[in-house]
Amino acid sequence: MNASLESLPERVRALVGQGVDAIDTPALVVDLDAANRNLQRMAEFAERHNVRLRPHAKMHKSAAFAHMQLQAGAVGLCTQTVAEAEALAAGGANDLFISNQVVAPAKLHRVAALAHLLKGRGGRLAIAVDCEGGIERLAQAMRLTNAAIDVFVEVDIGQGRCGVAPGAAVVDLVRTLAARAPSLRYAGLHAYQGGAQHLRSVAERRAAIDRGAEQLRATRALLDAAELAPPLITGAGTGTFAHEAASGLWGEIQPGSFLFMDADYARNQRDPAQPPFEHALFVKSQVISVAAGHAVCDAGHKSHAIDSGGPTVHPLPGQPPLATRNGGDEATILTPLESGGELPALPALGDTVWLIPGHCDPTVNLHNQLIAVRGGLQDGRVEAVVPVLARGVW
Amino acid sequence: MNASLESLPERVRALVGQGVDAIDTPALVVDLDAANRNLQRMAEFAERHNVRLRPHAKMHKSAAFAHMQLQAGAVGLCTQTVAEAEALAAGGANDLFISNQVVAPAKLHRVAALAHLLKGRGGRLAIAVDCEGGIERLAQAMRLTNAAIDVFVEVDIGQGRCGVAPGAAVVDLVRTLAARAPSLRYAGLHAYQGGAQHLRSVAERRAAIDRGAEQLRATRALLDAAELAPPLITGAGTGTFAHEAASGLWGEIQPGSFLFMDADYARNQRDPAQPPFEHALFVKSQVISVAAGHAVCDAGHKSHAIDSGGPTVHPLPGQPPLATRNGGDEATILTPLESGGELPALPALGDTVWLIPGHCDPTVNLHNQLIAVRGGLQDGRVEAVVPVLARGVW
Numbered sequence A, B: 001m002n003a004s005l006e007s008l009p010e011r012v013r014a015l016v017g018q019g020v021d022a023i024d025t026p027a028l029v030v031d032l033d034a035a036n037r038n039l040q041r042m043a044e045f046a047e048r049h050n051v052r053l054r055p056h057a058k059m060h061k062s063a064a065f066a067h068m069q070l071q072a073g074a075v076g077l078c079t080q081t082v083a084e085a086e087a088l089a090a091g092g093a094n095d096l097f098i099s100n101q102v103v104a105p106a107k108l109h110r111v112a113a114l115a116h117l118l119k120g121r122g123g124r125l126a127i128a129v130d131c132e133g134g135i136e137r138l139a140q141a142m143r144l145t146n147a148a149i150d151v152f153v154e155v156d157i158g159q160g161r162c163g164v165a166p167g168a169a170v171v172d173l174v175r176t177l178a179a180r181a182p183s184l185r186y187a188g189l190h191a192y193q194g195g196a197q198h199l200r201s202v203a204e205r206r207a208a209i210d211r212g213a214e215q216l217r218a219t220r221a222l223l224d225a226a227e228l229a230p231p232l233i234t235g236a237g238t239g240t241f242a243h244e245a246a247s248g249l250w251g252e253i254q255p256g257s258f259l260f261m262d263a264d265y266a267r268n269q270r271d272p273a274q275p276p277f278e279h280a281l282f283v284k285s286q287v288i289s290v291a292a293g294h295a296v297c298d299a300g301h302k303s304h305a306i307d308s309g310g311p312t313v314h315p316l317p318g319q320p321p322l323a324t325r326n327g328g329d330e331a332t333i334l335t336p337l338e339s340g341g342e343l344p345a346l347p348a349l350g351d352t353v354w355l356i357p358g359h360c361d362p363t364v365n366l367h368n369q370l371i372a373v374r375g376g377l378q379d380g381r382v383e384a385v386v387p388v389l390a391r392g393v394w
Helices: A032-048 A063-071 A082-090 A105-120 A132-142 A168-178 A202-225 A241-246 A360-365 B032-048 B063-071 B082-090 B105-120 B132-142 B168-178 B202-225 B241-246 B360-365
Strands: A027-031 A077-079 A095-098 A124-129 A149-154 A184-190 A233-235 A281-290 A295-297 A322-326 A332-336 A352-356 A369-374 A381-387 B027-031 B077-079 B095-098 B124-129 B149-154 B184-190 B233-235 B281-290 B295-297 B322-326 B332-336 B352-356 B369-374 B381-387
Touching: A027 A032, A032 A063, A032 A241, A032 A369, A063 A077, A063 A082, A063 A381, A077 A082, A082 A095, A082 A105, A095 A105, A105 A124, A105 A132, A105 A149, A124 A132, A132 A149, A132 A168, A132 A184, A149 A168, A168 A184, A168 A202, A184 A202, A202 A241, A281 A360, B027 B032, B032 B063, B032 B241, B032 B369, B063 B077, B063 B082, B063 B381, B077 B082, B082 B095, B082 B105, B095 B105, B105 B124, B105 B132, B105 B149, B124 B132, B132 B149, B132 B168, B132 B184, B149 B168, B168 B184, B168 B202, B184 B202, B202 B241, B281 B360
Parallel strands: A027 A369, A077 A095, A095 A124, A124 A149, A149 A184, A184 A233, B027 B369, B077 B095, B095 B124, B124 B149, B149 B184, B184 B233
Antiparallel strands: A027 A281, A281 A295, A281 A352, A295 A332, A322 A332, A369 A381, B027 B281, B281 B295, B281 B352, B295 B332, B322 B332, B369 B381
């Protein structure tokens, strides 16, 4: 094969100071005013309910938004991969939790090196484990450094993905972990019920977290009896964090999506126990074709993830209400949603259409840049072009 | 916001010459032997049926695979965006067709510049249009160059996305286009029935293409009568190309997925009119957690697109047959598919699991590198680390 490793220079989709009109399409745009309001509401919630806020950075994948959250009172950030943690550390974050299992020796050496780096800067690295083999592999990799790593035992409270089953198995695993001190420091339990976040009714979400909390409470009682009380229980997402916070079990919450909010979370019934959040993440697109009953814009599922459903259209004043249909990698098909009254049924060739992605996290992952605007989607200006440093699977 | 445009250095997931075992996970791996066999079969088909082969590069997004196809007899490549065309041109390709509508002035200036560049190198650029506004905008942008651009009128033969309706409207549009000569050169019709590619039975796919061909034949008769006969009709994909080739209408076919083949195309009933294609694209992943009834590997929908369904598992000898369930951005959940006989029900912690992505094109878009291996997934070696130059929406 004739292949080189060279890449092309990154194309800047907008310049700082330009109006929103000048942003090339398709582009991922963050409404900074809305994101800031979301963040302030979440920070106030955490303070009022006396829980630590450790937002999940797998959502925004950017050091700039990590710092915005730290400045608002977050104690640190979660990441889901080693690479995300490395990227945030390169971007200046010092207190990171890899809320996932890592078992490859090559990756665990990176974990150990990162623990060393963060310790040297006065910060710390934490990671999850869910089996003896994971503890053994991690301990092996940590032998080359004198830095310690905080370790949370992941407990499966209903998601059915990673995590040890609640009950006696947790006690056994914590005992194995505690025996690895001081290089592995038992930091507590990680318990995230991902399957509960998008249950549509408040009652369903609360019931799912209540079931998980019951298992977790019984597990904590076993740990207390074994004199292995967890220093901290961490978990929770944007759909349920008020219930974890109210349980008296979780001392730290990990929501991610609240900052940008997506169309799928907007489909959840509003929980009065949680503050309201606004859409702050949009794909700016342009109409490239108009037919008799539909129009086509230039943003497809290469611009917005569709794992949690397609995007919705965010109409600006004067624009017709539109439904969306999957048009492939590079296009979304727009059809009239309802009678628009005196509005035209469809946008015209060249018009701007703002899409609200179905799911923030994988949408951000599709883009190299977030265009951060201040002053709204109509009259705003570009305040920053934010690199998505932790993008990809590297 | 405190944000810089700097990016992190790319992490290489494998080195040329290393064994397949050494490839870090998750990684996108191409079996070069299988890809080569697919390409040879397609090239032979095109030659035997006397159609030009212009593979769609939105599938692999790489200059290296573009050159592999050109060396096998392809007349050029299709792209779906200006950026993809720019990337392939930067990688040395000289004959490109942007099979999509482009209407933003900023992008059309790039189109004009690219037409100029390719002309200067002895190549050519083509693009699609589907309305008078599109022709007007393109002509405007071409005023700054003396290079001509080939223009295909896109006809909607059933996909319901872009394209002018078959019949008299095509004649009107071709007339408008022909009046813009010589800077806009009427090159023919672009007619792609994307909706037909994944109809499961051969009969359904053939019927869908037959319906489109009927409309196209009538449209061509109108054009012939108006002395606007199309120099070429181009279109077709991996699911149906034999029918377009047999119709006597299409002189050029644009399949993309045949080179790598995905799980969704494998769900199509095999068409005896087409050569067989093998899976050549895989995600290498690793088991990071094992529970009572399932295991979890480290490749989620950030590693493989799920717009056309989840991945399937490609078991190597000795591995249990497994079903997959969506485990989120960074994980896939593996469950026993059936009794594995004497095999274990689940893989063990640390085991390698090879996934076959549901859909090639957006899967490749998630990755910065394709790891090209020779000699198979068990004993093969890395022959090249191929940059996905045309990745993203830049």
